[in-house]
Amino acid sequence: MNVIEINGITKNYPAKKFSGDKIKALDNVSFKVGSGEIFGLLGPNGAGKTTLVKILLGITFSSAGKATIFEKPVTDVNIKRKIGYLPENHQYPNYLTGEQVIDYFGRLSGLSKSDLDKTTYKYLKIVGMDEWGTTKIKKYSKGMMQRLGLAQAMISNPDLIFLDEPTDGVDPIGRKEIRDVLLELKNQGKTIFLNSHLLSEIELICDRVAILNKGALIKEGSVEDITTTGNRYIFNTSDLADDMMNKLLMEYKSTVNGRNEFACNVNSVEDVNKIIDYLRSSGILIHGVNREKSSLESMFINLIEQKN
Amino acid sequence: MVLYAFIKGIFREALAKKILLTIFGFFTLIIVLLIFAITNSTVDGLQMMLESKSEGGLKEAVMMLQSGIVSGIPMFMLIASMLIITSSFVPDMLKKGHIDLILSKPISRTKIIIGHFMAGIILVFVSFLFLLGIIWLIVSLKTGYWNVNFLYSILWFTLIFAVLYSAVILIGILSRSSILTIIINLLLFFPVSWLLYLANRYFESDQKGIVFGPVAEALLKFLYQILPKAWNMQDMCDAYVTHSAITSYQPLISSLLFMAVMLSVSIWYFNKKDY
Ligand SMILES: Nc1ncnc2c1ncn2[C@@H]1O[C@H](COP(=O)(O)OP(=O)(O)OP(=O)(O)O)[C@@H](O)[C@H]1O
Ligand SMILES: [Mg+2]
Numbered sequence: 131m132n133v134i135e136i137n138g139i140t141k142n143y144p145a146k147k148f149s150g151d152k153i154k155a156l157d158n159v160s161f162k163v164g165s166g167e168i169f170g171l172l173g174p175n176g177a178g179k180t181t182l183v184k185i186l187l188g189i190t191f192s193s194a195g196k197a198t199i200f201e202k203p204v205t206d207v208n209i210k211r212k213i214g215y216l217p218e219n220h221q222y223p224n225y226l227t228g229e230q231v232i233d234y235f236g237r238l239s240g241l242s243k244s245d246l247d248k249t250t251y252k253y254l255k256i257v258g259m260d261e262w263g264t265t266k267i268k269k270y271s272k273g274m275m276q277r278l279g280l281a282q283a284m285i286s287n288p289d290l291i292f293l294d295e296p297t298d299g300v301d302p303i304g305r306k307e308i309r310d311v312l313l314e315l316k317n318q319g320k321t322i323f324l325n326s327h328l329l330s331e332i333e334l335i336c337d338r339v340a341i342l343n344k345g346a347l348i349k350e351g352s353v354e355d356i357t358t359t360g361n362r363y364i365f366n367t368s369d370l371a372d373d374m375m376n377k378l379l380m381e382y383k384s385t386v387n388g389r390n391e392f393a394c395n396v397n398s399v400e401d402v403n404k405i406i407d408y409l410r411s412s413g414i415l416i417h418g419v420n421r422e423k424s425s426l427e428s429m430f431i432n433l434i435e436q437k438n
Numbered sequence: 439m440v441l442y443a444f445i446k447g448i449f450r451e452a453l454a455k456k457i458l459l460t461i462f463g464f465f466t467l468i469i470v471l472l473i474f475a476i477t478n479s480t481v482d483g484l485q486m487m488l489e490s491k492s493e494g495g496l497k498e499a500v501m502m503l504q505s506g507i508v509s510g511i512p513m514f515m516l517i518a519s520m521l522i523i524t525s526s527f528v529p530d531m532l533k534k535g536h537i538d539l540i541l542s543k544p545i546s547r548t549k550i551i552i553g554h555f556m557a558g559i560i561l562v563f564v565s566f567l568f569l570l571g572i573i574w575l576i577v578s579l580k581t582g583y584w585n586v587n588f589l590y591s592i593l594w595f596t597l598i599f600a601v602l603y604s605a606v607i608l609i610g611i612l613s614r615s616s617i618l619t620i621i622i623n624l625l626l627f628f629p630v631s632w633l634l635y636l637a638n639r640y641f642e643s644d645q646k647g648i649v650f651g652p653v654a655e656a657l658l659k660f661l662y663q664i665l666p667k668a669w670n671m672q673d674m675c676d677a678y679v680t681h682s683a684i685t686s687y688q689p690l691i692s693s694l695l696f697m698a699v700m701l702s703v704s705i706w707y708f709n710k711k712d713y
Contacts, residue, residue: 225454
């Protein structure tokens with residue numbers, strides 16, 4: 131089942147009051163997010179990521195197109211019972227304590243006092259903030275606010291969680307902890323929608339990604355598909371003799387990177403195995419054969435630069 | 439449930455900003471001053487009447503005293519201070535990063551507005567209940583005349599507040615600025631609606647000293663009709679307290695209509711706005 135379906139969503143903001151000019155923050159965007167996925171939405175600053183999430187949550191209204199969550203239109207408030215949200219630059223009244231923030235937003239999510247008594251500290255503990263529950267949040271650091279925000283997003287045990295830059299301002303250890311929390315949520319069958327520009331992180335945890343640029347969807351697919359550039363394999367072997375290196379160069383059109391490594395474009399897996407057979411029959415030991423991948427980051431930069 | 443969350447939120451805000459403390463401190467001060475004034479009253483006529491042996495005279499005197507307590511100036515000061523206090527609730531809610539979260543919760547936008555409206559009214563009702571309730575107790579204990587009608591002033595004051603607060607909500611949503619909200623609403627309360635009240639009284643009276651042009655008169659009458667009539671409602675409150683007859687409920691009805699329009703426009707605008 132698809133948890134989110136986005137069909138031709140377009141959003142125009144008025145550029146200046148009364149001028150009639152428009153900023154196209156989203157331009158005919160369509161994609162789907164399946165149940166139990168960690169989905170990453172990538173894009174440079176101002177690409178429209180936050181706008182899209184706000185439309186899905188009914189905070190902003192789309193100018194055209196249709197979107198559904200749990201097969202209901204996003205304008206239906208009742209779907210939000212099963213949704214958690216961590217906005218970017220989230221702010222709470224600073225006279226509240228961490229515990230009171232959870233209490234306030236938990237109640238707005240429809241939780242009762244007894245629900246909250248049971249779960250408040252459970253979630254504060256998950257994000258490592260249980261010792262800070264009774265401290266006023268004006269004394270929190272940025273990363274602590276972010277952790278509190280994450281606890282707040284999880285409090286109603288939602289099936290779908292939107293996180294807009296969840297690791298913003300969090301130290302590397304904290305980021306690892308947050309990733310672990312997200313993976314744990316995924317194990318529980320939750321769907322996670324992540325906005326980020328931290329590509330290395332997205333690469334580590336996302337199943338699928340979509341890339342937005344200037345409001346348009348320019349790529350969508352599994353991280354695996356996006357980062358795999360083609361049929362290029364890298365072979366690591368024991369020392370190659372000169373004549374073998376020549377043959378690889380001439381016959382298999384390889385790029386030889388030294389006595390122990392060469393890379394080769396192939397048409398199919400059969401070709402890879404032919405090379406392996408040749409190497410083995412020549413008494414070469416194979417240390418590894420890997421399909422070449424570009425990092426999500428280099429992919430991303432290539433894509434964005436092409437479009438510009 | 440949701441209403442409870444908003445009320446709790448607003449009370450926490452009022453507590454944190456030391457607003458509740460200030461209100462109750464201020465109110466306690468008023469009460470202490472009142473006790474002092476009653477026990478050492480130098481206002482001869484009042485003192486005499488309060489000590490009057492005839493029951494009728496005593497009742498008159500107590501009602502006069504109570505009518506003074508809820509007269510125009512104290513009414514304006516009390517309600518204006520409440521409007522100032524509550525004016526920040528909506529702009530605070532609309533702050534970036536906070537409104538996003540509230541709107542992501544399973545509550546309709548209409549309920550959010552009504553919740554904030556009700557929460558403000560309850561805060562103010564509780565404050566007036568405290569202040570006027572204790573004043574009533576003191577005066578009654580002191581004089582032995584328990585004028586239950588004085589308690590209606592709590593409802594009337596809350597009602598006057600509610601009518602004006604609906605405009606606070608609308609201007610708060612439109613401007614997102616508590617300063618602007620305060621300025622516009624206080625001006626509406628005084629002098630605008632006060633002058634219109636006086637003008638209307640003048641038009642209804644027989645004496646025609648000052649001559650308004652027909653256009654000016656029509657305009658003033660029109661403004662009087664559409665704007666809230668806090669000062670007429672204060673008259674009605676006074677009539678309740680002093681057991682007098684109310685000539686017309688028209689000002690109350692049109693004020694409630696004003697409130698309904700303000701709330702409807704707020705809800706309509708809030709429902710279609712992007713945040
Ligand atoms: N309320 C608004 N009014 C007018 N324009 C807006 C509004 N909100 C966003 N925009 C514009 O819409 C575009 C997309 O903004 P959005 O916040 O969705 O980007 P983003 O991808 O989340 O960026 P970032 O990575 O910096 O968070 C930008 O050009 C922005 O200026
Ligand atoms: Mg953003």
